[in-house]
Amino acid sequence: MPERRRGAALEKALLDAAWEVLTDTGYARFTVDAVVKRAGTSPPVLYRRWSDRDDLVRAAVLHTLKESRLDVPDTGSLREDVLTLMREINSTRVQLITVVQTHLADYHRETGTSPAELRDPLVTGRAEALDVLFGRAVDRGEVAPELLTERIKSLPFDLLRHEILTTFAPVPDHTLEEIVDTIFLPLVR
Template identity: 35%
Template sequence: MTSAAPVTKPGRKRDHTRDPEILDAAIEVLAENGYDCMTIDQVAARAKAGKATLYRRWPSKAELVIDAVGCLKKDSYENLPDTGTLRGDLLAMMRPPTIEDAQKKIRIMSGVVSMLDRSPELGEALRAAMVEPRAAANRVLMRRAIDRGEIRADCDIEMLAMVSASMVFYRTMIMRQAVDREFLVSIIDEVLLPAVRKTDTEVTDR
C-alpha cells in the first residue's frame, strides 16, 4: 500500500487592497523625478509600504510604471457641454482642474520618454490614459458641429482632434513654458476654428 502524498499548504494569498495607493504613489514619484531617477524605495516610502511588498507585486520598476500609467484616472467626458457652438463647447471644457491635470500628465509623459523605445506597452498605456479620452471628446464635439452645419463636413477630424494635445506637449516639453487658459484659447481661435471654418461660398450656399 502506497502512502498518501503529503498535503501542500497553499501560500499566503496576496493582498491587493493597497495597490491603488501604491500606484498613486508611483505616479507622484514619476511626475516629480522622471523614470530614470525614480526608485522602488521612493515609491515604497511615499506609499508607506514595504519594499518587499512592491517587489512581490511588481518584479521590476518598468512593470510598476506600466501598471501605474494604465490605472491613471481617465478624464470623464461622458457629459460633454452643448452650448450650440463648437467654440463654446471647447471653452466649456477648459476648467481649471482640467488644465492642472493636463500639466501633471505632461510631466508624467516627460518622465517616461526615455523608456518609450524599450516598452511599447507603456506607449499604449500612455495613449489610452492621457491622449485618447480628450481626443475622443474633441471628435464628438466636431462631429456635432458638422451635423448642425457649423463647420466643414470634409475637415479631417482625426487629425484635428490631436492638435491641442500635440501643441500642449510641444509647449511644455520643448519650449519649457507653462500651459494656461490664454494659450489654450489661442489654439481654439487661431488654429482649430480657422481649420474647420466654411468658405464664403459654402456659407452663401446654405
C-alpha cells in the same frame, strides 16, 4: 492597526504611490522599494501586479492620466467647447503635462517607447470624450464629419501641449484663441 487594503483599493494605493515617487524623483531614481515603502506594503504584493519597474511606471502614468480626465464641456458651440476644454487643461494640467514629458525621457529611451504610447487616447479614455465633443458639433451642423480625422481632432490639444512644453507654464488665452480660430476651425469647416 490599519485595515488591510485589497483589490482595487490596494492597486490604486500602489499606483498613486508610484506616481508620487515618479514626480518626486524622476524616472532615473524611481525604485520599486520606494513605491513599496510609500504605499506601506511589500515587494511581493507589487510584483504580483507588475513584473518590473517599467511596467509599474507605465501603469502609474496611465492610471494618473485616466484619473485626471476632465469633463466634456457642452457650451452649444464647437469653438467654445474646444476653448473651454483647452482652458481647463491649461489651468489645471500644466504640471501633469510637464512631469509626464520631462520625467519620462529616460523611460522612453530605455524601453524604446514613444511619449505618444503613454498619451494614447484609447487607453486613457480621452478618445470617447473627444468623440462626444465632436459628435455634438456634427449633430449641430458645425463641422463636416469627413474632415474630423483623429489627427485633426487632437490638433488643438497637441498644439496646447507643445506650447506648455516650450515654456513649462500656462499658455496665454490669446494663444489658445489663435490655435482654435486660425488653425483648428478652418480645417473642420
